[in-house]
């Protein structure tokens with residue numbers, strides 16, 4: 001039976017996707033099979049791309065239910081009506097995301113569109129937030145204009161009240177350093193605030209913020225979920241059924257749904273995500289380990305690295321990483337594939353990307369291609385000595401050799 005969720009009175013899509021209940025299924029397997037219940041109509045092995053914005057109603061007049069009689073039986077896995085609500089590629093992607101993240105998930109047109117959806121739902125009076133991805137502050141500025149939203153630093157999170165938001169990004173862009181989710185979950189518990197985790201920089205299998213007490217998990221799917229630098233996508237996941245329904249309804253009315261083409265591309269991407277993210281994180285950790293040893297004068301290439309690199313930042317170098325039983329090792333199952341470097345001079349940081357062959361000089365992260373960005377190009381507040389490095393799927397030793405040649409070129413150029 002079909003109802004019409006596009007009408008003003010009808011409920012939002014009521015079929016909430018649930019994570020696979022077979023705990024023995026490993027992540028890499030479920031990323032290939034958690035959408036297989038949607039294969040019934042087709043024989044394709046690779047999922048088809050559906051471009052239609054609208055879908056035919058039943059050809060059997062006895063099955064036509066007018067909008068005013070809409071019931072709760074709408075099944076978005078088959079009863080698609082109009083693609084601002086649901087469409088086949090989005091539903092398929094959301095089945096996979098739900099399995100991946102372990103909570104019912106919705107796909108948006110971008111990471112910031114997803115965040116806008118979360119803040120529209122929560123409409124807090126106060127948000128505690130410090131640093132993080134610069135674009136997030138643009139979203140919060142819109143809410144400051146529309147409401148009386150007040151921002152507090154995370155260090156004052158205990159001043160939040162019921163329904164306010166504790167906004168924690170971990171690991172933190174652009175440094176790749178982690179924050180303690182369990183610590184903020186305890187503050188959320190005490191104050192009644194909602195704990196929103198921007199987990200973009202460490203998707204599964206690297207971390208599961210729900211395990212530490214997150215209420216809403218957000219991803220910029222543009223990064224590791226997309227993974228191939230060819231789509232914009234945002235994701236919100238929550239186990240709160242009322243929130244999920246309201247988010248779906250708001251998404252329909254704000255039109256911030258992810259496009260079918262993007263959902264189709266992201267489905268292709270998720271098939272390999274566990275393998276990609278695991279390898280990228282290992283390669284980044286190997287590079288960071290090499291760089292930090294050399295920088296601190298202990299290990300191969302210490303002369304040249306010591307002349308150029310002032311500081312290396314990554315979760316693996318945090319003090320807390322030394323504690324085998326500490327929160328950091330409990331929270332993270334890998335250190336993540338993004339790290340930051342400070343070079344000795346602004347001019348060195350400005351020039352290094354142009355000397356490299358394997359790292360492209362561009363913003364963004366999470367793709368299979370390694371990127372480096374002189375962060376001053378996109379972030380007004382960035383320290384001009386800072387470079388952000390996103391490690392892709394090249395062999396890490398090749399990336400190391402490329403960096404080393406670049407450092408040598410800077411040293412040869414002399415008095416920068």
Ligand SMILES: *Cc1c(COP(=O)(O)O)cnc(C)c1O
Nearest residue numbers: 110111112133173200220222233
């Ligand atoms: C990129 C990014 C966003 C924004 O996502 P878009 O898909 O570009 O809108 C938000 N948070 C973090 C941590 C990001 O890296």
